[in-house]
Structure formats: C-alpha cells, structure tokens
Amino acid sequence: MARDSEATRARILAAAIEEFAERGLAGARVDRIAQAASSNVRMIYAYFGDKSGLFDIALRTALRSLADDVPPRPDDLPGWAGDVFDHHRRHPDVLRLSMWAQLERPGATSEPLDTYADKVDLVEASAPAPFTPVDALVLVYALAQAWFLSPVGLTAIDGDPNDAQRLAAHRVAVVTAVERMLRPE
Amino acid sequence: MARDSEATRARILAAAIEEFAERGLAGARVDRIAQAASSNVRMIYAYFGDKSGLFDIALRTALRSLADDVPPRPDDLPGWAGDVFDHHRRHPDVLRLSMWAQLERPGATSEPLDTYADKVDLVEASAPAPFTPVDALVLVYALAQAWFLSPVGLTAIDGDPNDAQRLAAHRVAVVTAVERMLRPE
Numbered sequence: 001m002a003r004d005s006e007a008t009r010a011r012i013l014a015a016a017i018e019e020f021a022e023r024g025l026a027g028a029r030v031d032r033i034a035q036a037a038s039s040n041v042r043m044i045y046a047y048f049g050d051k052s053g054l055f056d057i058a059l060r061t062a063l064r065s066l067a068d069d070v071p072p073r074p075d076d077l078p079g080w081a082g083d084v085f086d087h088h089r090r091h092p093d094v095l096r097l098s099m100w101a102q103l104e105r106p107g108a109t110s111e112p113l114d115t116y117a118d119k120v121d122l123v124e125a126s127a128p129a130p131f132t133p134v135d136a137l138v139l140v141y142a143l144a145q146a147w148f149l150s151p152v153g154l155t156a157i158d159g160d161p162n163d164a165q166r167l168a169a170h171r172v173a174v175v176t177a178v179e180r181m182l183r184p185e
Numbered sequence: 186m187a188r189d190s191e192a193t194r195a196r197i198l199a200a201a202i203e204e205f206a207e208r209g210l211a212g213a214r215v216d217r218i219a220q221a222a223s224s225n226v227r228m229i230y231a232y233f234g235d236k237s238g239l240f241d242i243a244l245r246t247a248l249r250s251l252a253d254d255v256p257p258r259p260d261d262l263p264g265w266a267g268d269v270f271d272h273h274r275r276h277p278d279v280l281r282l283s284m285w286a287q288l289e290r291p292g293a294t295s296e297p298l299d300t301y302a303d304k305v306d307l308v309e310a311s312a313p314a315p316f317t318p319v320d321a322l323v324l325v326y327a328l329a330q331a332w333f334l335s336p337v338g339l340t341a342i343d344g345d346p347n348d349a350q351r352l353a354a355h356r357v358a359v360v361t362a363v364e365r366m367l368r369p370e
Contacts, residue, residue, distance in 0.1 A: 026209075063336075100288060130354070131361070138331045138339060139358065143328070145327070147323060149334070151286075155319065155323060169315070177316075
C-alpha cells in the first residue's frame with residue numbers, strides 16, 4: 001500500500017514535470033497531469049496541495065535530479081561543465097522548468113536550496129580571484145547552458161544547432177571556456 | 186497626422202514590451218496594452234495584426250534596442266560584456282521577453298535576424314580556436330546575462346544579489362571571465 005502510493009506520487013511528479021516544462025504554471029492543467037499519470041485530480045491535490053505547490057515540487061525534483069546526476073567535480077570543473085551540457089541536451093525539461101519558474105514564480109527559486117550551498121563549498125578551492133565561489137558557479141552554469149538558451153537566429157548561423165557534430169564542437173568550446181576562465185593568473 | 190500615428194505606434198510598442206515582459210504571450214492582455222498606451226484594441230489590431238504579431242514586433246524592438254545601445258566592440262569584447270551586463274541590469278524587460286519567446290514562441294527567435302549575422306562578422310577576428318565566432322558570441326552573452334538568469338537561491342548566498350557592491354563585484358568577474366576565455370593560447 002505504501003509502495004503503491006509512492007509509485008503514484010512518482011508518476012504524478014514525472015507527468016507534472018513534463019506538463020509544466022511544456023506549458024508553464026499558468027498554462028498547465030492539473031487534469032492533464034492526472035490523466036498522464038493515470039491518477040485523478042483529487043488525489044493530486046491530496047498529495048501536493050494546489051497547482052503552485054505541485055509546480056514547486058516538480059521544479060525542486062528536476063533541479064535535484066540535475067544535481068544528483070552531475071554533481072560538481074571540484075578537481076575538474078571544465079569536465080563537469082561538459083557533463084552539465086550533456087545533461088541539458090538529454091533533459092531539456094530542466095531548463096524550461098527553471099525559466100518558467102523565473103518568470104512566473106520567482107519565489108520558488110529563492111529559498112536557500114541546500115544543494116547550492118553544498119556546491120559553493122565544493123568549488124571554493126577552484127575559484128581563483130576575482131571569482132567568489134558563487135561567481136564561479138553562476139558563470140560555469142551559464143556557459144554550460146548557453147547553447148540551449150540562445151536565440152536560434154544566432155545558433156543556427158553555423159548550420160543546424162541540433163546537429164551532433166555542431167553540438168560536439170560547442171561542447172569543446174564550453175569545456176575550453178571554463179578551463180581558461182578558471183586558470184589562475 | 187503621420188507623426189501622430191508614429192507616436193501612437195511607439196506608445197503601443199512600449200506598453201506591449203512592458204505587458205509581455207511581465208506576463209508573457211498567453212498571459213498578456215491586449216486591452217491592458219491599449220489602456221496603458223492611451224489607445225484602443227481596434228487600433229492595435231490595425232497596426233500590428235493579432236496578439237502574436239504584436240509580441241513578435243515587441244521582442245524584435247527590445248532586441249534591437251539592446252543591439253543598438255551596446256553594439257559589439259570587436260577590439261574589446263570583455264568591456265562589451267560589461268556593457269551588456271549593465272544594459273540587462275537597467276532593462277530587465279529584454280531578458281524576460283527573450284525567455285517568454287523561447288518558451289512560448291520559439292519561432293520568433295529563429296528567423297535569421299540580420300543583427301546576429303552582423304555581430305558574428307564583427308567578432309570573427311576576436312574568437313581564438315576552438316571558438317567559432319558563433320560560439321564566442323553565445324558564450325559572451327551567456328556570461329553577461331548569467332547573474333540575472335540564475336536562481337536566487339544561488340546568487341543570494343553572498344548576500345543581497347541586487348546590492349550595488351555585489352553587482353559591481355560580479356561585473357568584474359564577468360569582464361575577467363571573457364578576457365581569460367578569449368585570450369589566445
């Protein structure tokens with residue numbers, strides 16, 4: 001029984017991540033999530049409160065899975081940036097969810113997420129002046145995500161931005177950028 | 186008379202940029218734009234077609250003003266990144282509009298905007314291997330925007346992320362990052 005409800009929760013969360021990533025908080029429909037999760041709206045509200053509550057948990061779950069899948073490697077931040085790039089390539093939902101949150105629910109990203117504090121500690125030794133560890137993390141994430149947040153009018157100038165070879169070349173650029181940026185003077 | 190209609194158009198566009206930046210394409214209301222612009226819905230449709238058409242023109246206008254206000258300086262891309270950072274700080278609407286476009290209307294960023302092609306030509310000589318000019322532009326923009334797109338849970342770890350001193354310190358980090366990244370080996 002407990003196992004059943006855990007499985008149901010997981011199905012609802014997976015469906016919620018997909019629906020919110022596609023349509024955002026305002027555009028998402030809980031009945032569509034219920035249908036995709038073979039559940040029902042009443043059960044979703046019982047588990048997660050209202051639509052905003054479900055959104056917050058979906059966002060946190062997606063960010064947590066990014067953090068768990070590609071934890072910072074303090075001894076190799078350039079390699080880590082490459083891993084984050086790969087993760088975004090495989091899971092475009094995470095970036096879309098983060099963008100919706102930023103636009104529709106900035107409060108959802110403001111609570112002190114312990115994952116960030118842990119990461120800041122991890123990169124402390126790898127952030128040469130003038131970078132604080134927070135600066136370094138913000139900039140490394142930005143480089144790793146850049147391709148997927150850029151207007152297609154720019155990324156398509158060299159050809160299809162989703163072409164495997166183009167992506168591989170840009171991945172090299174990302175890893176090199178982090179390497180050079182964090183090399184002590 | 187021609188001058189009047191130009192002024193009306195400009196007022197509508199300014200109001201549209203504000204409304205779309207705040208609420209996105211789906212959430213925006215044309216009657217609210219009309220009211221803010223001291224115009225009316227009928228005139229907006231006459232000038233701009235439908236709501237999506239107005240969104241596309243608002244986006245293009247905001248991006249164009251970014252391009253005009255802080256054109257790439259090929260001989261000083263680090264300094265230019267600092268300028269772009271300042272522009273985003275002063276005009277948060279541009280980034281919000283771009284994010285909404287990416288989420289709700291990806292097609293709007295895909296047309297070959299001549300501004301991008303021009304910029305790519307401009308930075309050609311300043312992008313050392315392995316960066317193509319497109320890679321370099323994508324990464325420089327990402328660094329300049331990073332702070333404003335990062336979750337507050339991360340940027341607030343060092344204190345208020347909107348504090349003038351904190352912003353100045355991060356600006357130094359951005360300029361330094363671009364400098365190191367683009368320094369030829």
